[in-house]
Each structure stands twice: as C-alpha cells, then as structure tokens.
Amino acid sequence: AQTVTQSQPEMSVQEAETVTLSCTYDTSENNYYLFWYKQPPSRQMILVIRQEAYKQQNATENRFSVNFQKAAKSFSLKISDSQLGDTAMYFCAFMKPITQGGSEKLVFGKGTKLTVNP
Amino acid sequence: EAGVAQSPRYKIIEKRQSVAFWCNPISGHATLYWYQQILGQGPKLLIQFQNNGVVDDSQLPKDRFSAERLKGVDSTLKIQPAKLEDSAVYLCASSLPPGQGKTEAFFGQGTRLTVV
Numbered sequence: 001a002q003t004v005t006q007s008q009p010e011m012s013v014q015e016a017e018t019v020t021l022s023c024t025y026d027t028s029e030n031n032y033y034l035f036w037y038k039q040p041p042s043r044q045m046i047l048v049i050r051q052e053a054y055k056q057q058n059a060t061e062n063r064f065s066v067n068f069q070k071a072a073k074s075f076s077l078k079i080s081d082s083q084l085g086d087t088a089m090y091f092c093a094f095m096k097p098i099t100q101g102g103s104e105k106l107v108f109g110k111g112t113k114l115t116v117n118p
Numbered sequence: 119e120a121g122v123a124q125s126p127r128y129k130i131i132e133k134r135q136s137v138a139f140w141c142n143p144i145s146g147h148a149t150l151y152w153y154q155q156i157l158g159q160g161p162k163l164l165i166q167f168q169n170n171g172v173v174d175d176s177q178l179p180k181d182r183f184s185a186e187r188l189k190g191v192d193s194t195l196k197i198q199p200a201k202l203e204d205s206a207v208y209l210c211a212s213s214l215p216p217g218q219g220k221t222e223a224f225f226g227q228g229t230r231l232t233v234v
Contacts, residue, residue, distance in 0.1 A: 004160075033221050043207055045161075045225035091160050095221060105174055106151065106211075106223050108160030 002027045002094050006109035013082045014117050020067075021077045021112050023092030029053075032096045034068065036077045039089040039111070048090070051075065082116045089113050120144065122226035124210050130232045136198035139229045143191070143212030149173075150187055151223065152195050153209040161209055167193065168215075200233045207231070 003026045013019035025034070036048040051059045051068050058066050063080045079086055092109040123142040131137050143150050148169050153161035164183065166174040169190035178185070182201070187193040197204055207230050211223040 035222075037225075043209075043228045043230070045209065045211070047222055047224075050220070050222060093160075095223075097221070105163055105166065107163075110158075110160045 002029075002032075002096065002107050004092050004094050004107055004109035006092055006112050008112045009110070010113045010115070012115040012117055013079075015082055015084060017082055018078060018080045019082055019114065021079075021090050021092075021114065023075045023077070023109060025073050025075065025092070025094050027073070027094065027096070029096045032094060034066075034075045035093040035095065035106075036064070036066070036075075037091045037093060037108075038086075039091060040087070045091070049077065079114075084116050084118060087114060087116045122210055122212055122224055124208075124226035124229055126229055127227065128230050128232075130234060131200055133202055133233050134199040136196065137200055137231065138197075139195045139208050139210075139231075141193045141195070141210030141226060143193070143210070144224055146214070147212035147224070148190070148215040149213045149223075150193050151209075151211040151213075152185055152193070153211065155207040155209055155228070157206070164195070164208075197231075200231075202233050205231055205233045 005024045032053045034051045037045045038048050049059050049061045049064050065078045067076045089111045091111045095106045125140050150167045152164045155161040164178045165185045167187040170187045185195045207228040209228045211225045213223045
C-alpha cells in the first residue's frame with residue numbers, strides 16, 4: 001500500500017520570502033502522479049501543482065515549484081515570494097493510474113500548516 | 119464551469135442519530151470519491167464510484183456507513199447510527215474517467231459533522 005509522509009506539522013515564513021515543504025512517499029509502482037493540494041480555512045481542497053512520475057522535469061506553476069526526486073521518493077514544494085493568501089494547510093498526495101482490477105485512489109499525507117506572517 | 123457541490127455545509131447531531139450528505143459532481147466526471155477528514159489529519163478515502171458502480175469501499179465502516187450513486191451522477195453518504203468519532207469533515211471529489219484529460223481530482227467545500 002502506498003503511504004505519504006509529511007514530516008513538518010507546522011511551518012511559518014515571512015511575507016515575500018521562500019519556504020519549502022517536504023514530502024516523502026512509499027510505493028512499488030513505477031508510474032504514478034503526485035500532487036500538492038492547498039486547504040484554506042474554507043475547507044475546499046485546491047490543487048496547487050501536479051507531477052507525473054515519468055516526467056523528469058520538475059513541475060512549476062507561477063510561484064510554486066516542486067523538487068521531484070524519484071529515486072529518493074521525495075516530492076517537496078517550494079513557494080517563492082510568499083503571500084498572506086498562501087496561509088493554509090498543504091497536503092501532499094499520491095495517485096497511481098488505474099490498472100486492471102485497481103482504482104485511482106488518491107492517498108494523502110497528514111498535512112503541513114503554513115502560516116505566512118506580514 | 120460549476121464545481122463540486124456539497125450540502126449541507128454544517129451538521130450537528132446527537133450520537134445514535136442518522137445523517138445524510140449529498141454531493142453533485144462536476145458534469146461529465148465519471149469518478150466520484152467520498153473522503154473523511156478528521157481534525158488534524160489528511161483525508162481518508164471512504165468510497166470511490168466509477169459511474170454508479172463501487173470501485174473501492176475497503177475503508178468504509180459498512181456497519182454504519184452507506185453510500186449510493188444513482189444514475190451515475192449525484193451521490194449520498196449516510197451514517198446510521200452516528201458515533202462521537204464520526205465527527206469530521208466529509209469531502210466529496212470527482213474526476214474525469216481514466217485516460218481522459220489530466221489526472222486530477224476536484225473537491226467540494228465539504229460538510230463539517232459534529233456528533234455530540
């Protein structure tokens with residue numbers, strides 16, 4: 001079974017600075033997807049960034065980028081130029097593509113609470 | 119494009135009572151998920167539907183939880199009878215069928231259940 005570990009329960013950063021959130025995962029699959037979701041106090045999960053395991057190039061979305069290390073099974077999120085609106089819970093998640101008899105289950109880590117201070 | 123709709127947003131019930139949650143996925147999304155998110159934890163999958171068939175319900179406490187997805191669109195999740203430990207946020211999510219478009223799940227705003 002796949003597991004996702006986020007070792008930082010809470011982090012804080014000053015506005016405009018850069019912060020990196022850590023995530024490791026365990027799987028025997030070779031092809032899979034990794035995601036970072038943001039959950040503000042409104043509770044709605046919002047996709048921040050996704051990475052396909054077969055792609056060597058790290059994904060980027062504006063101020064958000066990942067450092068994907070497939071061999072180390074590591075998937076960290078870097079937030080540049082942090083903004084007050086980035087304050088939220090951040091969840092790392094793993095999904096394996098559907099296979100015969102399987103399902104596209106999305107497995108989450110426990111989350112990291114990020115606070116951006118003015 | 120309309121997102122995933124869930125209702126109610128909040129619900130408070132006494133233990134041993136029953137409760138139902140409703141979810142309307144994004145139009146065209148064949149896959150629907152129900153997740154339970156206990157305070158301070160990440161979401162845990164309860165059940166996954168592909169159209170109106172169950173794909174995975176291995177972590178659904180079937181003695182008290184049930185879910186259905188009639189006609190492969192809307193879904194309801196029911197708890198009967200509720201226990202104190204069922205207090206959580208219940209999230210519904212949907213995604214396109216496998217192989218169609220980007221692999222991504224879209225979430226509703228969730229229902230916060232408090233059992234007293």
